[in-house]
Amino acid sequence: MNELTYFMTPSALNHLAQLVGTRWECVGTSGTIIKNLITCPALIVTSEIAVALTIQDNEVLVGGEYRTLTQIYESEPDGNVEAAKKEGLVFFHGKGERVTSVSVIREELTEIAEGEETFHLLSDSGVVIALESMVIAIQRRGFDGFDFVVNRASSPAELEYYPTERDWPMNLRVTYEYARHLISVD
């Protein structure tokens, strides 16, 4: 069985942890926004720090075939934040509120073909940022996604996530076990 692990780097997690206690400004992109979909880089901006998340291509041979299983990494925000604000490619919901916690979204998938596990995947797919009155999820669009979806809710229980498991339908031969975990970084 293949064990596949795609975690964000300690440096990226450290930068995300530094968001806690700062004042929220916005999430956006210097690319494109289509409804709640944002292309890379995803820009997470507070009063004191900006973190840019980008998605890297990755094709892997598992279960006898090449599949796309992308990876998130941190990139330099550079001038992208100002460009995003200037172009209006940002969501300001919750602006001015304090960031109370940050969690990484870690998704897990096991493929079982004819009764045997073919691969087990653990992949960081984004973050959940808790503000004083709302929570915001910035999540990659599935294990093979190159974009992020942004969702917000007034409480963690009400937060919607991208339905990653829907991209992995089961049949008589192949089944999947899926789980989503929130890992606090602060």
Next chain:
Amino acid sequence: MGGGRSTGSGATKSTVDRAVDALSSDFLLSKEGYFGAVGKSGSENIREITADNPQAMFEEFGRQLTQGAKADPGVKLTSGTSYLHPDGTRVNVRPTSDSGSPAIDIKTTNPRLSSQKIHFEGNSNE
């Protein structure tokens, strides 16, 4: 969706709906929205289209599926180009995927199409 629901009128269809209309006349499309056949792994979302000339088949498939989409320079593929449709459907056109054969990734919420990866293989391949 960017172009609204499919009504049968070409003027109101999204770019993805138009591409699906065109492709489904030439390629097998299951009612679940998958092209071709299940590949070696048995995974529903990994598909295989076989042809005498898989490169030509891939090029034609990619040409039709990216009609109305824009190349996205923000996505760097190991080979090929990523395209984004106005409704958010992303199509990665890979002339040489890591498997050696050409491949196309589709990520979509279009109700007629499922997210999938399609490998284009020669008829002689096992």
